[in-house]
Amino acid sequence: MTEAGWAYTDAVKEHFMNPKNILMDEDNYEEDGRGLTGNVKCGDEMIVVIKVDKEKGTITDCRWKTFGCASAIASTSVLSEMVKGMKLDDAYHLSSKDINRELGGLPEHKVHCSVLGDKALRMAINDYYLRNGMDDKVKKEEERVVCTCMNITDQEIEHAVLEGARTFYELQEMTKVGTGCGECEQEVTELLETYKNKHFCEV
Amino acid sequence: MSGRQIYMDNNATTPLHPEVKKTMIEAMDVFGNPSSLHGFGRHARQLVEAAREKVASFIGSLPEEIMFVASGSEGNNTVLSALTCQREQCAYHRAGVNEIITSTIEHPCVLETSRCLSERGIDVSYLDVDQYGKVSLEQLRELLSERTGLVSVMMANNEIGTIQDIKGIAEIVHEQGAVFHTDAVQAVGKIPVNVRELDVDFLTLSGHKMYGPKGIGALYVKKGAPFCPLIRGGHQERGRRAGTENTLGIIGLGKAIEMRSQEMKSDEKHLLEMKTALKKGIEENIPDVRFVGHPSDCIPNTLNVSFEGAEGEAIILYLDLEGIAVSTGSACASGSLDPSHVILATGLPAECAHGSIRISLGRENTMEEIGYVIDTLPRVIGKIRDMSTVYGRRKQ
Numbered sequence: 001m002t003e004a005g006w007a008y009t010d011a012v013k014e015h016f017m018n019p020k021n022i023l024m025d026e027d028n029y030e031e032d033g034r035g036l037t038g039n040v041k042c043g044d045e046m047i048v049v050i051k052v053d054k055e056k057g058t059i060t061d062c063r064w065k066t067f068g069c070a071s072a073i074a075s076t077s078v079l080s081e082m083v084k085g086m087k088l089d090d091a092y093h094l095s096s097k098d099i100n101r102e103l104g105g106l107p108e109h110k111v112h113c114s115v116l117g118d119k120a121l122r123m124a125i126n127d128y129y130l131r132n133g134m135d136d137k138v139k140k141e142e143e144r145v146v147c148t149c150m151n152i153t154d155q156e157i158e159h160a161v162l163e164g165a166r167t168f169y170e171l172q173e174m175t176k177v178g179t180g181c182g183e184c185e186q187e188v189t190e191l192l193e194t195y196k197n198k199h200f201c202e203v
Numbered sequence: 204m205s206g207r208q209i210y211m212d213n214n215a216t217t218p219l220h221p222e223v224k225k226t227m228i229e230a231m232d233v234f235g236n237p238s239s240l241h242g243f244g245r246h247a248r249q250l251v252e253a254a255r256e257k258v259a260s261f262i263g264s265l266p267e268e269i270m271f272v273a274s275g276s277e278g279n280n281t282v283l284s285a286l287t288c289q290r291e292q293c294a295y296h297r298a299g300v301n302e303i304i305t306s307t308i309e310h311p312c313v314l315e316t317s318r319c320l321s322e323r324g325i326d327v328s329y330l331d332v333d334q335y336g337k338v339s340l341e342q343l344r345e346l347l348s349e350r351t352g353l354v355s356v357m358m359a360n361n362e363i364g365t366i367q368d369i370k371g372i373a374e375i376v377h378e379q380g381a382v383f384h385t386d387a388v389q390a391v392g393k394i395p396v397n398v399r400e401l402d403v404d405f406l407t408l409s410g411h412k413m414y415g416p417k418g419i420g421a422l423y424v425k426k427g428a429p430f431c432p433l434i435r436g437g438h439q440e441r442g443r444r445a446g447t448e449n450t451l452g453i454i455g456l457g458k459a460i461e462m463r464s465q466e467m468k469s470d471e472k473h474l475l476e477m478k479t480a481l482k483k484g485i486e487e488n489i490p491d492v493r494f495v496g497h498p499s500d501c502i503p504n505t506l507n508v509s510f511e512g513a514e515g516e517a518i519i520l521y522l523d524l525e526g527i528a529v530s531t532g533s534a535c536a537s538g539s540l541d542p543s544h545v546i547l548a549t550g551l552p553a554e555c556a557h558g559s560i561r562i563s564l565g566r567e568n569t570m571e572e573i574g575y576v577i578d579t580l581p582r583v584i585g586k587i588r589d590m591s592t593v594y595g596r597r598k599q
Contacts, residue, residue, distance in 0.1 A: 016517075016520065016521075017524060019590060022589065022590045024589065026595075036592075040553075040554040040557070040592070040593055041552070041553040041554055042553070043514065043533065043542060043553070043554075043557040044514070045592045045593065046592065047592050064590075065590050065591065065592045066590060066591070066592055067512065067513075067514055067554075067557075067591050067592045067593045067594075068514055068517070069514055069515075069516035069517050069520075069533070070516060070517050070520045072514075073517060073590065
């Protein structure tokens with residue numbers, strides 16, 4: 001009976017039921033990099049830690065912890081499997097879309113729960129670079145104001161897309177972007193398409 | 204994963220009572236339009252009116268004070284929306300009366316409608332609740348004025364089960380000359396409700412919350428209370444709600460209420476025993492839990508509990524895999540960003556609201572099922588806490 005209502009794929013279900021690579025003994029885990037993102041007040045928080053083969057520049061182990069829903073658990077679990085053996089640079093560029101593909105697709109309103117894991121991973125990779133004096137390799141995700149009237153940044157637009165905005169109008173409803181002079185409409189529309197393509201795959 | 208299925212989400216909806224099902228199957232052949240004068244119509248009319256009498260007698264009203272609606276939401280919308288009627292001949296149209304008072308923990312069908320009304324020029328004030336989910340009569344006195352047209356406060360809350368002092372609220376509202384509505388969707392069928400004793404002007408109830416069918420509810424409108432229809436264009440329900448009557452639903456609701464009048468009392472005892480055992484079992488087997496809702500003024504079937512460091516949607520889905528159906532006020536389950544407005548209104552921090560679940564028992568649950576839940580829940584919460592960024596770490 002419940003099977004019919006289960007909105008998730010078998011892969012999501014498997015990773016949810018048997019999450020891989022949970023950071024159990026945190027005190028004794030010798031990490032090379034750590035990322036923490038999200039906020040318990042908002043209902044989700046994520047820690048990702050990595051071990052790195054410094055010679056090869058590859059991730060040898062990835063562990064995590066979360067205060068989050070089934071999608072956050074499943075997507076981070078699958079991510080922790082995907083990155084093992086991966087070059088730091090490749091791992092850095094993994095997107096929620098890659099994770100979703102591996103999971104066979106999350107329900108659209110759940111995609112925003114899956115971005116925490118890869119965000120925390122990018123933070124962990126940057127943290128590794130910082131700890132090892134490779135500051136030049138740290139990639140910054142800088143915010144850029146797109147709508148100067150309402151002071152809305154590209155990251156806020158990305159966030160709104162993850163929360164379900166699909167049209168310029170919906171973005172306006174959610175963020176107030178472009179409700180002043182309206183000059184940013186074209187740029188916002190382009191960003192909207194970029195973020196839709198970045199996060200949502202055709203499943 | 205076990206093959207068993209335990210349903211403990213009875214505040215969302217209830218299974219049909221077997222007697223209701225039987226009555227409805229028989230009634231499926233009743234197709235006449237109750238408004239028709241011929242035999243087919245008269246037969247349908249007779250059954251509709253018999254159901255109306257059952258509903259009326261159960262809540263202590265006159266049959267003509269009961270109108271059938273399609274849902275609790277419709278009943279609530281009908282009462283609230285009437286206040287914006289601008290027609291001078293409308294019973295609702297009273298010069299200078301443009302204010303509604305409701306509470307912060309109402310069902311979304313009241314809160315959304317109130318928000319919409321405020322955009323149409325009605326002033327809406329919200330009563331706060333205390334840590335148990337009770338509104339303050341003092342604050343009500345302060346907010347009431349000669350401009351207040353309507354006060355709407357739910358009788359029992361769907362998420363935490365807290366029962367309000369409806370009689371006390373009605374008294375204060377009437378002193379000021381305003382009318383009072385209560386959304387009693389979660390109360391009628393669970394606790395005794397008598398509209399005369401409570402002295403309410405409007406009361407909403409719903410069929411599918413008391414082992415009746417979905418798509419049917421009733422609105423009590425006190426004789427002489429101002430009324431303005433939401434759905435126009437027909438003489439049905441004494442001109443108060445247009446549309447051919449949902450005969451099958453009405454018959455089902457009538458039967459459901461008849462069964463409640465026979466079984467409510469014994470069910471209450473059974474439900475309280477199960478809830479007490481469940482609460483005790485959770486307290487004894489799981490650390491760091493908080494129960495939300497009033498310890499005594501609470502409907503007998505509802506237990507809302509928050510597990511520190513565990514996210515609600517994850518709890519619900521793990522329990523679902525174990526064959527236990529409950530619900531959550533977690534934001535992630537509803538698809539919104541904010542966790543339950545009810546839990547937040549009781550002053551619990553957001554992180555607790557994200558981790559709260561609602562267990563709402565029903566007449567078909569058994570003590571054996573309670574035992575299974577008590578056996579299962581610690582394992583599920585333990586598993587989630589093991590991977591929690593909040594729980595294990597803070598304890599270290």
